[in-house]
Amino acid sequence: AQSVTQLGSHVSVSEGALVLLRCNYSSSVPPYLFWYVQYPNQGLQLLLKYTSAATLVKGINGFEAEFKKSETSFHLTKPSAHMSDAAEYFCAVTLNYGQNFVFGPGTRLSVLP
Amino acid sequence: NAGVTQTPKFRVLKTGQSMTLLCAQDMNHEYMYWYRQDPGMGLRLIHYSVGEGTTAKGEVPDGYNVSRLKKQNFLLGLESAAPSQTSVYFCASSYSSVRTDPLKRTYNEQFFGPGTRLTVL
Numbered sequence: 524a525q526s527v528t529q530l531g532s533h534v535s536v537s538e539g540a541l542v543l544l545r546c547n548y549s550s551s552v553p554p555y556l557f558w559y560v561q562y563p564n565q566g567l568q569l570l571l572k573y574t575s576a577a578t579l580v581k582g583i584n585g586f587e588a589e590f591k592k593s594e595t596s597f598h599l600t601k602p603s604a605h606m607s608d609a610a611e612y613f614c615a616v617t618l619n620y621g622q623n624f625v626f627g628p629g630t631r632l633s634v635l636p
Numbered sequence: 637n638a639g640v641t642q643t644p645k646f647r648v649l650k651t652g653q654s655m656t657l658l659c660a661q662d663m664n665h666e667y668m669y670w671y672r673q674d675p676g677m678g679l680r681l682i683h684y685s686v687g688e689g690t691t692a693k694g695e696v697p698d699g700y701n702v703s704r705l706k707k708q709n710f711l712l713g714l715e716s717a718a719p720s721q722t723s724v725y726f727c728a729s730s731y732s733s734v735r736t737d738p739l740k741r742t743y744n745e746q747f748f749g750p751g752t753r754l755t756v757l
Contacts, residue, residue: 532676557745559748564751565750565751566640566726566748566749566750566751567679567726567728567746567748568748569745569746569747572745613678613679623681623684623694624669624681624746626671626678626679627678628676628677628678629676629678
């Protein structure tokens with residue numbers, strides 16, 4: 524069965540610093556991977572998705588993620604953090620033609636002034 | 637398009653009471669899902685539906701029932717609420733792009749509603 528782990532339940536960075544949120548997955552077949560963002564008291568919004576077309580995926584708000592099959596990773600990065608990036612971020616994997624998603628436990632990002 | 641909507645937004649129940657949460661989507665999606673979100677546990681799938689009239693159990697189905705009588709609606713019911721069901725509930729929908737050629741299959745993201753915050757006393 525597939526699973527998703529996110530290293531670090533809480534990450535703090537200074538405004539303008541690099542953001543790195545880690546995601547590792549386990550899957551016996553090539554996965555489709557997603558990053559979602561959740562702002563306080565809101566639902567989840569899609570940041571970006573990997574669907575095997577390109578290993579480096581660009582998303583909204585300056586975020587990008589790189590799929591590394593050898594490391595079974597799909598880490599999320601942003602070169603320069605902004606205060607508005609403070610939120611919770613979820614990595615997810617899906618198989619079965621999108622019928623089932625498995626979400627990681629989430630990483631809360633704090634951005635310090 | 638309104639996307640995915642959920643009603644109600646907030647609800648407080650007493651132990652043993654019942655209620656139904658309504659999810660509606662106007663994107664003509666085949667798949668719909670109910671999740672619960674609890675601190676430190678991410679989202680856990682309760683039930684899902686791959687089409688009108690069909691439902692299936694997810695990771696944590698006990699204590700919940702669902703129905704998908706119309707394609708655009710997915711109802712989540714609590715027959716006898718318990719304090720352990722205090723949570724934030726999210727509905728989501730997605731669409732299928734299954735192709736017979738595996739190289740042409742696409743996996744599509746889920747669209748989420750704003751959530752329902754339920755407290756069971």
